[in-house]
Amino acid sequence: MRVFTASLATETNTFSPIPTDRHAFEMAFYAGPGAHPDTPTLCSAPIPVLRRRAREEGFTLIEGTATWAEPGGYVRLDVYEALRDEILDQLRAAMPVDCVVLGLHGAMVARGLDDCEGDLLARVREIVGPDVVVAAELDPHSHLTSKRVARPIS
Numbered sequence: 333m334r335v336f337t338a339s340l341a342t343e344t345n346t347f348s349p350i351p352t353d354r355h356a357f358e359m360a361f362y363a364g365p366g367a368h369p370d371t372p373t374l375c376s377a378p379i380p381v382l383r384r385r386a387r388e389e390g391f392t393l394i395e396g397t398a399t400w401a402e403p404g405g406y407v408r409l410d411v412y413e414a415l416r417d418e419i420l421d422q423l424r425a426a427m428p429v430d431c432v433v434l435g436l437h438g439a440m441v442a443r444g445l446d447d448c449e450g451d452l453l454a455r456v457r458e459i460v461g462p463d464v465v466v467a468a469e470l471d472p473h474s475h476l477t478s479k480r481v482a483r484p485i486s
């Protein structure tokens with residue numbers, strides 16, 4: 333079994349005038365593939381947990397980027413898209429996979445894109461197809477949109 337995991341998260345306050353840029357992610361937490369510490373960080377708990385389970389259960393874990401920005405204003409759209417595409421490129425390179433597990437927050441809003449997590453999950457689904465399990469850890473107070481819970485058509 334092959335499992336891909338990555339994490340992309342922040343909690344956006346759309347009333348804040350301070351944009352969240354790439355620096356905000358890199359300053360708070362940024363770990364490239366395989367560079368995540370052994371302990372969980374905000375929204376990235378699936379990575380160390382899956383590492384342990386991969387060792388114990390013998391499945392293959394492919395790690396993508398994990399990053400988090402402290403809560404702030406709108407994420408710059410180009411910043412979100414670059415981080416998203418970094419993870420999607422890693423997923424494409426990891427294919428075929430049986431499962432995708434993402435550490436998200438659920439309240440990321442980019443300028444011009446209200447549902448970053450829905451956008452990311454839909455693009456992951458396009459890559460893996462209808463038969464792969466796609467899971468996401470979300471903060472309990474996150475937004476829940478129809479795009480995020482859409483069932484794949486198989």
Ligand SMILES: [Zn+2]
Nearest residue numbers: 343437471473
């Ligand atoms: Zn939160």
